[in-house]
Amino acid sequence: MTKETRLSLQGTIAGRIGFGCWQLAGAYASANGRPNGYGDIDEAEGIRAIHYALDNGINFFDTAIGYNDGHSERVLGKALVSYTGSAGVRPVICTKYEGWPGMEGLQDFAADMERNVDMSLQRLGMKSLDMLLLHNPPDDLDLSAMDLAPFERMVAAGKIKEYGVSCRTVKGVANVLEHGFGSVVEAVYNVLDRRYEPFFAHEAYARYTFICRVPLASGFVSPRTLAEDRVFAGNDIRSNFSSEQVEWVTGAVRSLAFLNELEGGITVSALRFQLSNPYRTIAIPGIKNVRQAADAALAMRLGPLPQDVVQRIADAVPEVFYKWR
Template sequence: MEMRTLGRSGIEVSPVGFGCWAIGGPFSNPAGEPLGWGEVDDQESVRAIRRAVELGVTFFDTADVYGAGHSERVLGQALEGIRDQVVIATKWGNTFDESTRVMYHQDTTPEYVHKAVRASLDRLGTDYIDLYQLHFDTTDEIALPLREACEELVREGLIRAYAWSTDTVHSAELFAQGKHCAAVQHEASVLHDAPEFFALCEREDLASINRTPLGMGILGRRDASKPATGADIRTLPPAWLRYFSDGGVPAPEWWEKVAAIREILESDGRTLAQGALGWLWARSPRTVPIPGFRTVEQAEQNAAAMTHGPLEQEQLTEIASLLAE
């Protein structure tokens, strides 16, 4: 597959990026409720990232809060010596304690942007961030000064471009008016079409970075009976994590949808996950899905999706018909 572009920035990235939430390991809110994906092997994470780069993956998306700073540190370790071969995106906005791995509250001030970016640079072991993303929803009055703060960071050479991770089209439009806004990160998958976002990205010359492209893992499963366990957010899913039920098993209504479209997604030798990524590539030339990973095997499978490429438009039509039933 050809490289894709982060909108008006001109920054080229691989068609698939790797989301680094899971490799951050456990963290929680003050009530002790899990916000991560459970325990991870940091050395396996490093091996997986390096293997992904070998296979042509050049885009890695993380956030300062993932693992309360740990994801950024692991990513920085993995990319030591090959920083110039990759594009790094991270996010800011949520305060946390690295020592206790607890996330606290949002800091909406422009002053915090300048503090947070420098902390991320230190954890990542780099002197610039390619794409810096706001990581919470807020009002226009609060967002506008944050957009200007991002422009200041561009002028200082600390970031190359910025974006908003949001599922509100109006918010994305607001940030898009900034000169160096290059993308919007939003939910999109074969189970959650996002036509308004795709249209916005086309209109404003933005990349569409696709969060939860595998439906938090439901589009990578063959068995619905095996639950998520331990300090995994899917064991006590918040309202937005609708694909899983309490106890960490796929929600029956969503598992039925997966079953209905599995054969199409697995066409031409694809895995289910590879077909789900192919759907996103076919949906818009601006999409850059960012599936998560925890192992070398998962990294290899996600990267191999690029050898299969996008689904055919006829397959998208058939999938839409099946999901509408």
């Protein structure tokens, strides 16, 4: 199998490096008052970044209802409506619904999910979603008891094409695949955490598309981390990270400094790593400006890393942070 940079999804071609839209949600807080976004954004610059991505072969967009109460979807919708580039560009949209059967306070899962999908379509200005994912349900959610009828009704109505789960951890991924739920699964996968990888090649899961989130380790895989200790604003979710985690991640990134010697530097190289397997994976770096979109486009143009570099990454970072296990 060749290492293609594009995938066929329900007859639509999508680039294997996409556009993560969490950053477009701006600054907001979770229910407990802690920051849950990536700080302030320039919405106009975010829209320019989306247009740049579309002009340069990046057409897969991952967003969620929970990203600031749909604000990320609104920004993406504005960008898609105002795009005047190539008429042949077809955006591929994945969004996520914040609910599951048995969730506390949720009386009617099916009705609530369908209502939220309708609202997402309105915010996005779309008639159909390519993918709908349950957003971070419990890792041990009993998927064998899941009623598929609400999902299949939306497929039949043309509101969604595929469905699946965005998982909290690798244990959640195993649960989804064990029960054969849906055809899409999303989880963390990057140069510092490669535990998701064994699922890609498993022939029993060949029908799944694997979405790889935080491919830049929440922005830590960056020349800035090589040069200085990172400090984040109080409205940035990364300000919640423990000093122990930040110290480990910083050290791990610095052990990969050799990637900065390649064209585009460490950020582009880490995105090229995502293309270095031949499987049905799509990486979704968080993007909020044209510079970040340009890095993703350059990674697509350069293609996979040489295999000896991939092995060097594995040798440099053989284990994940112990609290992620």
